Amino acid sequence: MEDKAALLQKLEHKNARLNALVQKYKQSHHLQNALIQLSEQASTVAELSLLYPAIHNILQDYVPSKSFYVVLLNQFTNTLELSYFADEKDGISVPLHQDHNFSYGVTGYVFKCGKTTYYQGDEMQAAADKGLFRVLGTPAEHWVGVPVYREQSIIGVLVAQSYDKQQSYSEQQIELLEVMSLYLSTAIERVKKRELLESEVKIRTRALTQSNEALNLEVEQHKKTLERQHILFKISELATQSKHIEEVYQQVHEIIKSITYADNLYIALHDRESGWLSFPYCIDEFNHNTQPRPFAKGYSELVISTEQTQLIDDKRANILIDSGIIERPTQVPESQTATSWLGAPLKTAQGVIGLIVCQAYSNKHNFSQDDFELITFVSHQIATVLQAHLANQALKESHQDLELRVAEKTKEISQTNMHLHMQIEERKKIEQQLYHDAHHDPLTGLPNRSLFLTQLEKTLQHYQRYPEQEFAVLFIDLDKFKDINDQLGHQAGDQFLIGVGESFSQCIREHDLLARLGGDEFVILLTHLTCRQQAEDIAKRLIKIMKKPFCMKGICVQSGASIGITYSKKNYKHTDEIIRDADAAMYYAKNAGRSRFEFYHPLLSVNAASSHHVFESSHHLDSLPMNFRSSEIVTLSEQYQSETLLEAFGEHPVLGSTSFDILKKFAADKAQQLEVELQLLRNACEQAKSAQLAMILFPCSGLLLEKTEFRALCQSLKNLNIKNHICLLFNEQEIRYASAVQVSNLKTLSEQGYSIGLNDFAKDRCELNLLTELQFDYLLLSSTFSKRVLQQESYDLQLQGVLAITKIKQIKVIAKGPSILNFRALLDTHGLSLFVGKQHAINIPLIKNAPLNNEQILN
Template identity: 55%
Template sequence: MQHALIQLSEQASNVPELTLLYPAIHKILEAYLPSSNFYVVLENQLTHTLELTYFSDEKDDKSVPLAEEHHFNKGLTGYVFKTGKTQLFTQADILSGHKQDKFKVLGTVCEHWLGVPIFQDKEIMGVMVSQSYHANALFNQSHVELFEVISLYLSTAIERVKKRELLELEVKYRTYALTQSNQALQNEIGQRKQALDRLQILFKISRLATKTEHLSDFYQQIHHILQSITYAENIYICLYDKEAKQLSFPYAVDERISTYRTRPYQKGFTEYVITQRCAQLIDNKRAEELIAQGDIVRTENHSTNSSETSWIGAPLISEGNVIGVIACQSYDHKHTYNSDDVELINFVSQQIANVLQKHLANQALKQSHEKLEKRVKDKTKALQQSNLHLQLQIEERKKIEQQLYHDAHHDALTGLANRSLFLMQLDKQLQQYIRHPQHGFAVLFIDLDNFKAINDNLGHQAGDEFLVEVAQSFSYCIREHDLLARLAGDEFVILLNHLHHPQEAIDVANRIIEIMRVPFCRDGFCIESGASVGITHSHNNYQHTDEIIRDADTAMYQAKKNGRGQCEFFHPLLRQLDMNSGTITQINDTLQPQDLHFNGKAIIAIHNGETQACLVERFWLHPNLGKIQFSQIEKYLSDTQQLIECELNLLTSILTQNNTLQPILLNCNINMLNIGHFTALKRTLMAHLGSSVLCLLFNEEAISRADNQQIQHLNQLQEMGIQIGLNDFAKYRCDLNIVTRCQFDYIVLSPIFSQRLLQQTSHQLQLQGLLAITNSCNSQVIAKGPAILNYQVLLEKHGIALFSSQQDFSASLPDMSESTQIASIR
């Protein structure tokens, strides 16, 4: 059965269309069923009738079930469809049911008939049938189970193939549309290029008119240029003397007429151009029309052998007067001129007229030169505008392509990146991190609280407006190079790049949570929302993006279980969450005192490197997850009493194994100061303290929320000779009011504040305020960071005297030898 399902899944993934899916399923079933007769009937959603989709039978051909009197609704297939249950009939059962009018026998009666309904989302969509005409080919229970399982997955396979068909059709349509668009663009580019080439040639003519000094050279070069862009084998330039009524030909090249002599003004093509004062295009038909109208008169010595079949001419106009004509002609239909040629020769005629005017008088030359420059500028401007128009069209098509890409990778409602783009960028960031681990990153998985209440009470339109506002608010909480995306519904994700410390991700999460505390109001009705944020960091050695999303999602659900409106950093312990109870399995039961260990980190004086104290770190060696910081498992201990016992056992072990007079700084849970636990803490300290100098460190967050009773207990510990310290200070913000709540002996800065201290002036100013308070209270400030000499030197310049290095402090804890670097509670 598993093998058959695997084959079905492969076929659903590979076949290109539905018509090939059913034969593939038939081929799979032939290997497992006693009969090869198989057909599938599906309901038409429009007519609500059963229609044959696939049919293969050894007795009946396809025309039998398709006959009008053999409609499936009346037969065995319709009976299975109506009952929605699997039916296995023998021949006797079929005949009996026919007599009882349960159904009709359609086609050849078989020996055994098996029909299974096909469901989609609990709605029946069709029937899958196999039948046997041989008495010895029986269907047993395993055959029925296989047939039922195949039918369960058939609807899914059909939907997958349908979606693939639709996707392929859409791809073909988009490809065709893009091909047509590109073809049209290529054609337009070709036309623009052709126009550009012609304009460049005309520009050469304009420059030639201003540079040549001799008219003969000018005429000859004009001829060469015209030959490069149109048919100009036969050309002549005529000058008109209005007073003498004569036409002269200073330049002429013709394949049939050897010389052009000066002649009187008559009624030829040239004279017609002069009379009309505009360019003319004349072929045989128009010549006959002009002759019939009397505008053209052929001379007696005109030869029909020399008659031109296509002729164009343009007047040479100077200062409003026609001074000549330029004309081109072809014989024997070698070339037929068109309107473009008319426009071209008209432009050339203007250049010739300008040159002629230049040679008439110096003043006329100057005016002609100015006109020429103006025309050149106009043509250049027109060319530039044409180029600009073409460039705008190209850019517009690029914008369309970019818009299509944007729409495919962004959420239509919020405009944020969608799942596809986010996973693509996350994969790039992951591959970069694998190559360059120094560039850390983090993923924040955000789920909005009470979003359903907004939709239910204010409507879905208000819900959409809320999502848009949330998306805009979230964008204010991140940097420009970070990526904010909407996965689906009220789920958002953020990719934070170039992180130096995981605390930066927590800072972003806290800003988001703070923003979401503001109620969402519409039409006088307000609903308080919120955000639960799950965070995972690149330090977890990820290899695939789905692992990152999974862990961030897991951390987000833990944040919801912890009370919503907060963030949770992912830890491998969360993978052991019991989804029913919401607690960590095996911790309360398997956590034993002998599994809790500790080691020391040296606190040195930066100016000479001498050890001044020891910062003790506590951790649990988990049998599967390895080393886990004790602070990470405190919040998962459901039994507070067990937490207190662990704290006291660790404290006893540290004090009994210490033999140095230098201070030991040890983290302590704030719950130890509660009534009922504080007595046990004092008893333990009095019994094991001895000559040791002990400083109990409490987290900044715990001190900020401590009540008056807990503060009094802190003062009592100091009266007993126990030093008090503030740990992880300025993790979120540098609140100097916390420092003044108690007389602290040590203040340990958070690593992220120590790092930003060297980068940001605002943090340097905050440190100066802290040092002013600690100096007056005789408190010592300790910074954390990597054991780099330059790093420590920079801290010292800002007033930091003590530094917590990464080297184990084996001197004060002699049991931490090189072979045994941790001490455990026995």
């Protein structure tokens, strides 16, 4: 019996151990399963708001946790904040109440202690009575709080509670909660990193989307540009095709249809003499009345009178009618009245010849700003085409005595169309030419002034370090170039310049530099020279090759080259001195008979002794006969303005008749130049008074703005008492490099009420900052810039920038250039309306007054 009892006892002991092991393995399984699920959730959920409900669902399988919440520490405010809350009795508003602060409750107590805490029944209230914490919310029958750690720091508390006395928490369940809390911080970090990664992906996706939108916009803009070019091609083709005028109208209608809504379109022509409107072409779903009518108060008359495109809808139509500007015929039914009307003037160099109109009824189409811009864009080209065909038609119907005038008009239109073709070709190549154009002449492809001056500056600096490596500059001016332009045309002149550039390139060495300064002026930089004879040999080759006649269209014209040479000198400090001396030598060669070369010499003579008396006389400006050239400022229609340009010139014994700017180079000193300039100013004012000129524009030099000379200028202006009738023009290049004293004195002139202006603006580059920094009243564009505006789109963009600034600052812009009506008409389309008229020589000998001494100047 004893053996049997001992065996039973032993079996019971083993059974107890087996039950304990089963419970232990079951607990390990639960822990492992819970952690696996937690790891899966941390790897799959997209944001923290989804992680906490997932953890809650995992716990409910192993722990009584219908009431479960998570509180985490806010690192910025250092307070405990609720991250997740689920409760059987208390709603979410209870823990979020203003008085409900977790730091004061049992949750905050666990956070401070950093240990797992379990309360049953009244144990929580007993602890609260001891002052350990405050009871917040509905008391629970079983409450367990587990701290959440990240490394060694506590970051929050995980809480499970039960309101049922039968649902208590075992040691294994509490252990499960503790294990879950250990991995909770790691799961939170993984989800946060995933959230950050997704946020960055969204941001980058948004950026790529915006970039694609910008690219699409750029592509659309490029498509619009190509469409406009295609339209221009179509219009230009109309100008060259000999079609009947009715066919031209139909072709124009088809072109407008490709641009915008044009089911209803008509073209009207305006006869200025009779004041009537005729309708040679009309396609309209309601109005088929194309009979001429007198000028009235309709939409068409508004376009012609304002010379601007008009976009009229119902709202604007009512405003125009109420103001009395428009009078609508009463017999037209409301259903046949246009709900959207768009008309553009047909503007030519002679003015508005009519208009082209698109209209829509019953709100079938509403014309937009894009339609407005497009029809404005093509209307000028259409006007030129229509005028050409109308001129041809009139030529057939007119009398023989009008044939010559019509032929001249047709020639002008053909030149305009040819220029239009050139512009289109230039715009195609402009992207490829941007970099090249910045450093090369667009016509000949040779280096331009900017590149030449840069290379000359480097050569001068190199020569100053190594004087044995000498150099020379050849300034070349082509003879009789104007004859080629006049007899063969400007296109032949351009071809001549291109051929000259190619010929000159064959006469120099590979390391020498040939450049075109502008017009018919070329310049060559010869380096690595050992004697003057090398420069002379090259000059002889250039003159020899230029003796060949230039022939085109069966006409031959003899040209030549006048060359001025300056050789390297130790006293050269600036490139301006080198160009000045080479230029002076060139002028002497030209005045000495042309087709020759001359080296620069202070006496401008090969034999200094024999020409000493010439040198002496040429260096006394006050002994030279001085005269003026008068040029009125006119508009396109040759209407005279109130301004007159007076320019001084003199008869030099060596150079002959030349401008005062050239003669200033031979002044003995500043005092002599100042004396002559002030005397010229007095003579100009006397001329203005005698001729009763309202405003004279008088070119001056920057010398008058220097400290001492400026006092003399102010005293002279005060004595002349002609403040409101004279504008002092200063060369743009001199003002660009003016000293601070000169700029200050220029501002003083403007503040004292004297008119000032810039002369020869944008000759080599366009300095817009000069227009913004100083207050000028007049701006005279250089003839070189005016010509380039018609040849290259980049210069037109510069001109539009100039016009925008001058409009704001109320500066009058005057263009220089050939006094050709077609030339001015083309500039007028670019926004220029004032021009320098033909020159007239005025015999005004220089009045000899006593020279100003230093005391007079200082006073």
